[in-house]
Amino acid sequence: xxxxxxxxxxxxxxxxxxxxxxxxGGLVEAAxxxxxxxxxxxxxxxxxxxxKNDRLIDEMExxxxxxxxxxxxxxGPTAVDLRTILTVMKISSNLExxxxxxxxxxxxxxxxxxxTPIADSSSDIRRMAKTVELMLKDALDAYIQRDVALAQDVRxxxxxxxxxxxxxxxxxxxxxxxDPRYITGCMHLHFIAxxxxxxxxxxxxxxxxxxxxxTGEMPEEARPKGDKxxxxxxxxx
Amino acid sequence: xxxxxxxxxxxNANEIKxxxxxxxxxxxxxxxxxxxxxxxxxxxxxxxxxxxGCGKSTFLRSLNRMNDTIDGCRVEGTIxxxxxxxxxxxxxxxxxxxxxxxxxxKPNPFPKSIYDNxxxxxxxxxxxxxxxxxxxxxxxxLRRGAIWDxxxxxxxxxxxxxxxxxxxxxxxxxxxxxxxxxxxMDEPCSALDPIATAQVEELIDELRTNYSVVIVTHSxxxxxxxxQKTAFFHLGNLVEFNETxxxxxxxxDPRTESYITGRIG
Numbered sequence: 232x233x234x235x236x237x238x239x240x241x242x243x244x245x246x247x248x249x250x251x252x253x254x255x256g257g258l259v260e261a262a263x264x265x266x267x268x269x270x271x272x273x274x275x276x277x278x279x280x281x282x283k284n285d286r287l288i289d290e291m292e293x294x295x296x297x298x299x300x301x302x303x304x305x306x307g308p309t310a311v312d313l314r315t316i317l318t319v320m321k322i323s324s325n326l327e328x329x330x331x332x333x334x335x336x337x338x339x340x341x342x343x344x345x346x347t348p349i350a351d352s353s354s355d356i357r358r359m360a361k362t363v364e365l366m367l368k369d370a371l372d373a374y375i376q377r378d379v380a381l382a383q384d385v386r387x388x389x390x391x392x393x394x395x396x397x398x399x400x401x402x403x404x405x406x407x408x409x410d411p412r413y414i415t416g417c418m419h420l421h422f423i424a425x426x427x428x429x430x431x432x433x434x435x436x437x438x439x440x441x442x443x444x445x446t447g448e449m450p451e452e453a454r455p456k457g458d459k460x461x462x463x464x465x466x467x468x
Numbered sequence: 469x470x471x472x473x474x475x476x477x478x479x480n481a482n483e484i485k486x487x488x489x490x491x492x493x494x495x496x497x498x499x500x501x502x503x504x505x506x507x508x509x510x511x512x513x514x515x516x517x518x519x520x521g522c523g524k525s526t527f528l529r530s531l532n533r534m535n536d537t538i539d540g541c542r543v544e545g546t547i548x549x550x551x552x553x554x555x556x557x558x559x560x561x562x563x564x565x566x567x568x569x570x571x572x573x574k575p576n577p578f579p580k581s582i583y584d585n586x587x588x589x590x591x592x593x594x595x596x597x598x599x600x601x602x603x604x605x606x607x608x609x610l611r612r613g614a615i616w617d618x619x620x621x622x623x624x625x626x627x628x629x630x631x632x633x634x635x636x637x638x639x640x641x642x643x644x645x646x647x648x649x650x651x652x653m654d655e656p657c658s659a660l661d662p663i664a665t666a667q668v669e670e671l672i673d674e675l676r677t678n679y680s681v682v683i684v685t686h687s688x689x690x691x692x693x694x695x696q697k698t699a700f701f702h703l704g705n706l707v708e709f710n711e712t713x714x715x716x717x718x719x720x721d722p723r724t725e726s727y728i729t730g731r732i733g
Contacts, residue, residue, distance in 0.1 A: 237666035238693060240673050297717075304716040305692035 233311065241306055245315060248298045252319050252326075255291040256371040258284065259326045260364055262333035263430065267360030269337060270423065271353040273344045281337035288330035295323040314447065318440040322374070325433040325440075329367070332426040339419040346416045349406060352399070356423055359395040362388070363430045370437040374444070382441035385434065386454055392431035393457025399424040400460045408465075428458065485510040485650060485680040486531060490545035493526050493535065500526045502704040504545075508650075508697075513672060513681040515691035515712065518701035519727065527701065528652050528684045532568035533561045549650070566593050569648035573655035575635030577627030577642075582619050585627040585638055586610060589646040605645055612678075613641025614671045633664025640671060644679070651675060653683040657690060669694050688728055692716050700724045 235242050262281050269277035299320045302308060308316050343353075366385050373381035403417040403424075435454070442450045486508040493501035501523045508514050516524035526535065533554060535541045546553050554564055566589065577585050586606045589595075596602035606623070610616040615637040619630070627638050636656060643651055653672070657665040672694050675681055685691050691698050692712060699709040700721070708715065708724045719725045726732040 237663065238670050238673070240670075241693075300717055301713045305713060307689050307692075 241312075244298075244302055244306070245312065248295060248302065248319055249315070251291065251295055251298070252323055253371060253375065255288060255295065255323060255326050256367065258288050258291070259330050259333070260367055260371075262288065262330055263360050263364045263367065263427075266333040266336040266340065267357040267427075270340045270343065271357045273340075273348075275341055275344055278337040278340040278344075282334050285330050285334040288327060292323045292327040296320055299323075311444075314444050318374075318444045321440050322437050325437050329430045329433050332430050335426055336423050339423055343416060343419050349413055349416050349420065350402075352402065352420050355395070355399060355402075356420065356427065359392060359399070359424065359427050360430075362392055362395065363427055363434060366392070366431065366434045367437070370434050370441065373438060373441045377441070377445050379442055379445050382438040382445075383450070385438040386442075386450065389431045389435040390455050390457040392428055393459075396424050396428040397457065397459050397463075400463065404463075404465070483510040484508070485550065486682075487548045487551070488527075488545065489548075491527070491530065491547055492544040493523070493530055494540075494542045494544075495526075495538070496540040500704055501530070504706045506699060506706060506709060508680060508682060510649075510680045511676055511678075512697055513676050513683060513695040514697045514699065515695035516682065516684045516699050516701060517686075517688055517691045517727070518707075519732070520686075522701040523704040524684045524699075524701045525654055527706075528654055528682060531650070531652055531682065532565050532570060534565075534570065536561055566646040567648050568650040568652060569643035569646065571636070571639050571643050571651065571653045571656050574659050575632055575639050577630070577635050577638050579626065579628055581624045582610075582627045582630070582638060583623040586642050586645045589642065593646055595646065609641040609645040610638075612644050612675070613637045614667065614674070615641060631664070633660050633667060636660060636664070636668055637671060640668070640675075644675070648679065650680045650682065653681065655684055655686060658686060665690070688716075700727060702727065 262284060265277055266281045268274065269281060299316050302316055306312070366388050369381055370385045372378070373385060400421065403421045406413045407417045439450055442448075484507045486506075488504050488506040488508075491501055491504040491506075492499065504527060516528060518524045529535045530543050530547060531554075535543060543555060547555060549564075549568065553559070554568075578588060580588070583606055586609050587596075587602055590602060590605050596605055607616065607620075610619060615634055618634060619625075619638075627635065630638060636659070640651075640656075656672075657668050660668060669690065672681055672683065676696075683691070683694065695712045697709065698712045698715040700707045700715065700719075700723070702723050708719060708721045710720070715724065716728060719728060723732070
């Protein structure tokens, strides 16, 4: 680890803002899983809690950003200290977006629980959410440990999420073509799957921030992309 | 904006140590400080910033009556230390300066040993009744000055033989030896290199556990780093006085904004 600053207050402030960011990360991890579980178990109360708790995540983002602005103004950070503060700001904004997607899932859940479940799609969605949640957990661990290898690993795992999304996309399209009464439900479920796919992109961005923080450079080599739905046509047979 | 320092050390805050009420300072015809009202809190670092000639050093020096020594200097209004008017006839300026210590821009150790530099104040104020007691005061002061470990084996070497940064910490140790309640610092780091500056800044942050510290600095970044409250002076007026984070992220007065962003000097 790097040596402490002579001005120890700077270390305390940097640690504090990062601890706050990690706490925010913990809340977001919980929001992802709670949203998915509320859908699978048709638990309206849990969905309601996810929606309410998003306000806490938003407040933490505001606070992290204010503290980051303050550190820039008061400490004139350079080199790794500057990168730390820049990444703190970006990661907090990524986390806030992930929190918003979880909230959106919870909203759609409260509509979906009024309808007949569509096959076992909600379990598929829960598995997809679990994958993203584990990626987020590893991305935050990589941040704490300053672990570039783990961050790279997270970055590559986004492909799995994309593939899960492709599969769900096809599945929902098939259901809707079979029976138009499924359209409303499937549209909601599709948006939920899309939200989780977007969460994966934000988590990937967090992992990339970790790489930037440690190495001073954003990862250059293109990562494999798995979302094929922009080119999707009607499924055949 | 609130104070956003999430884990700022908890200190016994918000007690007013020094209060200035409609303070005017004149050098002959020159009206150097105009109508300054200020409340300086105990156990906090207050920074005075502003362009050259704005009156910040003048105001600092009026807080322990250092201006008394300047011919033609006149102070009006009231400045009180713990609700006691320091310009009252009953107040002995020498005693006052033992309570309100001062550290200057250039390190100015006496041409004496390190030990005697620190022991000087306690001796003239009769704070020690024995050699052992004086030794204890010297050690405690040098520790507070964060220089003990560097000089403990050569206490009887001349203070002037130390490096600039060490000399300044020696001067801080000398200033705290009389157990002051307030420490005034006039540009304490402007003659020091960045590492010595960081060491003195770290020391200032520790000193506020015990003292109220007022620092005049030309370096806005230094004010930002060390202080909890910042006062911006311009043309003899106290333009803005607020929590440091607020001053440096969202100043209220356009003159403050122009100064801290480097648009007026």
